[in-house]
Amino acid sequence: xTYTKKDLTNLGVxxxxxxxxxxxxxxxxxxxxxxxxxxxxxxxxxIGQQVVMGYTxxxxxxxxGFMAAGAFAMFNLILRVPDLGFVGSLIVSGLIAAAFxxxxxxxxxxxxGIYLMVxxxxxxxxxxxxxxxxxxxxxxxxxxIITAQDIVILGKPFTTPLAMYFVCLAVTTVLTLxxxxxxxxxxxxxxxxxxxxxIAAESMGVSLLKTKVQAFAISAFYCGVAGALFAFCYLKxxxxxxxxxxxxxxxxxxxxxxxLGTINGAFxxxxxxxxxxxxxxxxxxxxxxxxxxATIISSIEQVIFGLLMIVFMIYEPxxxxxxxxxxxxxxxxxxxxxxxxx
Amino acid sequence: xxxxxxFKIGEPILEVNNISLSFGxxxxxxxxxxxxxxxxxxxxxxxxxxxxSSMLNxxxxxxxxxxxxxxxxxxxxxxxxxxxxxxxxxxxxxxNLALFKRMSVLDNIxxxxxxxxxxxxxxxxxxxxxxxKEEKINRDRSEEIISFLEIEDIKDxxxxxxxxxxxxxxxxxxxxxxxxxxxxxxxxxxxxxxxxKRDMCRFxxxxxxxxxxxxxxxxxxxxxxxDISDRVVVLDYGKVIGDGTPDEIMANQKVIDAYLGVAH
Numbered sequence: 001x002t003y004t005k006k007d008l009t010n011l012g013v014x015x016x017x018x019x020x021x022x023x024x025x026x027x028x029x030x031x032x033x034x035x036x037x038x039x040x041x042x043x044x045x046x047i048g049q050q051v052v053m054g055y056t057x058x059x060x061x062x063x064x065g066f067m068a069a070g071a072f073a074m075f076n077l078i079l080r081v082p083d084l085g086f087v088g089s090l091i092v093s094g095l096i097a098a099a100f101x102x103x104x105x106x107x108x109x110x111x112x113g114i115y116l117m118v119x120x121x122x123x124x125x126x127x128x129x130x131x132x133x134x135x136x137x138x139x140x141x142x143x144x145i146i147t148a149q150d151i152v153i154l155g156k157p158f159t160t161p162l163a164m165y166f167v168c169l170a171v172t173t174v175l176t177l178x179x180x181x182x183x184x185x186x187x188x189x190x191x192x193x194x195x196x197x198x199i200a201a202e203s204m205g206v207s208l209l210k211t212k213v214q215a216f217a218i219s220a221f222y223c224g225v226a227g228a229l230f231a232f233c234y235l236k237x238x239x240x241x242x243x244x245x246x247x248x249x250x251x252x253x254x255x256x257x258x259x260l261g262t263i264n265g266a267f268x269x270x271x272x273x274x275x276x277x278x279x280x281x282x283x284x285x286x287x288x289x290x291x292x293x294a295t296i297i298s299s300i301e302q303v304i305f306g307l308l309m310i311v312f313m314i315y316e317p318x319x320x321x322x323x324x325x326x327x328x329x330x331x332x333x334x335x336x337x338x339x340x341x342x
Numbered sequence: 343x344x345x346x347x348x349f350k351i352g353e354p355i356l357e358v359n360n361i362s363l364s365f366g367x368x369x370x371x372x373x374x375x376x377x378x379x380x381x382x383x384x385x386x387x388x389x390x391x392x393x394x395s396s397m398l399n400x401x402x403x404x405x406x407x408x409x410x411x412x413x414x415x416x417x418x419x420x421x422x423x424x425x426x427x428x429x430x431x432x433x434x435x436x437x438n439l440a441l442f443k444r445m446s447v448l449d450n451i452x453x454x455x456x457x458x459x460x461x462x463x464x465x466x467x468x469x470x471x472x473x474x475k476e477e478k479i480n481r482d483r484s485e486e487i488i489s490f491l492e493i494e495d496i497k498d499x500x501x502x503x504x505x506x507x508x509x510x511x512x513x514x515x516x517x518x519x520x521x522x523x524x525x526x527x528x529x530x531x532x533x534x535x536x537x538x539k540r541d542m543c544r545f546x547x548x549x550x551x552x553x554x555x556x557x558x559x560x561x562x563x564x565x566x567x568x569d570i571s572d573r574v575v576v577l578d579y580g581k582v583i584g585d586g587t588p589d590e591i592m593a594n595q596k597v598i599d600a601y602l603g604v605a606h
Contacts, residue, residue, distance in 0.1 A: 178467040185466040185477065186452075186459045193442050193453045200440035203402060204520060205428035205457040214463060261444070 018169055023162060032161035033234070039267075039274050040168040041230040046254040046266035047179050048222030053252075054261035055188060056215035057195025058108045059116050062123035063251040065104075066220040067227025068243035069127050070097040072137050074228035075238050078149045079139060086153045090171065090228055097224020098217040100127060105216025109209055124248055128240045138238070146238045148231055164233040171229060175222060180263050182218070191215055192261070253305065257312055259319025268320045277301050349554030351572065352380035353416075355524060356432075356558070361400055361410030363393070363580075370396040371407070371580040378524070383550055383557045385567045387591075388577035389600060394560045395437050397577065398526050401558075402434050403427050415523075429457060433522035435513040437529050437560075443502035447512050450501055451487055454519030455480040487515045491545060507538045514542070518549060525549075527559040531566060539563065543570050568592065576600070
């Protein structure tokens with residue numbers, strides 16, 4: 001596999017946008033702390049969900065559990081093994097989450113579909129329960145909410161919103177590239193073979209056990225790293241409640257709306273689900289000048305999400321990434337045909 | 343036969359010994375034995391429900407027979423799984439098409455190269471030079487198979503969107519990509535028109551001829567079977583009722599009865 005010209009231009013555009021244009025034009029802290037940082041973190045977790053659900057076809061629901069495992073592993077590593085440093089701790093917390101991923105991925109060898117979804121829910125509840133039950137994980141903090149340590153990389157503190165944005169951006173970029181390489185290479189082909197027709201995959205020498213466990217481990221690694229960033233850069237605190245089942249569902253929706261089995265869909269889906277409430281609020285405040293109650297707006301938001309899920313499931317099961325492809329294709333066709341006329 | 347074969351038919355490569363398979367009370371296969379010689383084209387025929395596909399599934403490890411053994415390359419295989427058989431060099435296609443529907447033709451065939459892919463996921467993630475090298479070898483081989491099967495124009499199409507006949511071709515391609523020494527074909531020509539059938543026969547014979555790949559095929563079209571196979575085994579109600587060259591089979595009274603029915 002080699003990178004096409006299109007890949008390189010896409011990468012270039014993304015880099016210019018995220019490294020130059022966003023930092024120069026966006027000055028308000030709100031955008032970094034409330035939108036860009038959580039977007040990157042959740043997109044990363046959604047890539048994790050994509051690996052196991054979009055690519056390998058295993059209906060898993062428990063991304064937030066692995067995020068919690070990553071976040072609390074990070075807290076304890078920085079607290080107890082300060083020599084590891086931030087980046088080292090981040091990798092090790094991902095690996096710890098991956099270990100949980102392997103453990104909770106094992107049921108996928110026996111059950112599938114909706115039953116697997118129920119089985120993987122165990123991870124969600126078990127990990128949160130474990131952190132709540134044993135005080136050691138929270139360093140015996142009685143308040144329930146622990147403040148996350150400051151991020152220090154190579155002796156330099158990264159505490160401003162912009163600096164934290166760059167930390168998230170760097171981690172997300174590297175992991176996204178690695179995910180793309182896997183998805184397009186032989187690893188991704190094995191995942192998709194298992195998704196599309198497991199018995200044939202096995203007859204071609206693809207080991208179901210290895211492939212499924214591998215997908216769960218990689219997925220949990222991504223979720224773990226995302227959870228650590230989510231806690232340290234966005235929440236700046238650690239509490240198990242932040243990683244409840246609602247977050248798992250949110251990531252599931254991001255995955256489905258963005259487009260199953262696509263990496264860019266993870267970013268589109270995460271952006272949509274994060275930005276949509278912001279947009280609705282802005283409309284409520286600016287168009288109706290606050291005439292609509294905020295609680296009503298949040299209810300409307302739920303209704304529209306539900307509707308969109310149904311609409312997408314029926315008309316475009318491959319999500320917004322596919323929709324975007326189709327729009328591009330249509331524009332291209334229109335342009336070429338209008339060129340021909342003139 | 344007039345022409346000289348490059349790969350002479352040799353010793354038995356696959357032996358099925360006294361296999362019995364039942365699903366609950368239904369006996370699919372009863373005490374069946376036959377063998378397949380190296381480099382030959384072996385056909386399995388029989389009326390519907392005779393246990394032909396079940397037989398292939400036993401050989402390939404998808405079904406576990408209650409009795410009997412399968413020996414491959416002179417060795418008895420104790421715990422057969424599809425994966426073990428694939429690693430030993432046995433590949434197959436399926437009766438109802440088992441392609442990876444959302445993947446492109448090229449990707450489907452590339453999955454067939456799985457056992458020739460030694461790099462692990464970390465190396466793939468990092469795109470190490472050896473990954474690129476291996477990927478290039480696998481892609482070149484897949485492209486070769488694609489042009490051999492004359493399906494270059496559809497190689498980037500998702501398989502699910504292709505018509506049935508082409509999907510059968512892709513499935514053969516995927517089996518070929520494994521470079522296995524033996525390929526089991528479960529009704530490779532079902533639902534094809536005469537022209538497509540002729541193409542398929544040509545591909546099967548060409549692979550057998552040029553690469554020496556042993557072919558075991560289940561087929562209903564008697565003309566095709568008698569034309570391309572070296573030896574035929576006939577199953578009826580899960581039992582072998584005839585085994586021999588096409589000419590012998592045609593003269594076998596039991597086979598004629600099974601196919602044409604006996605006057606009562």
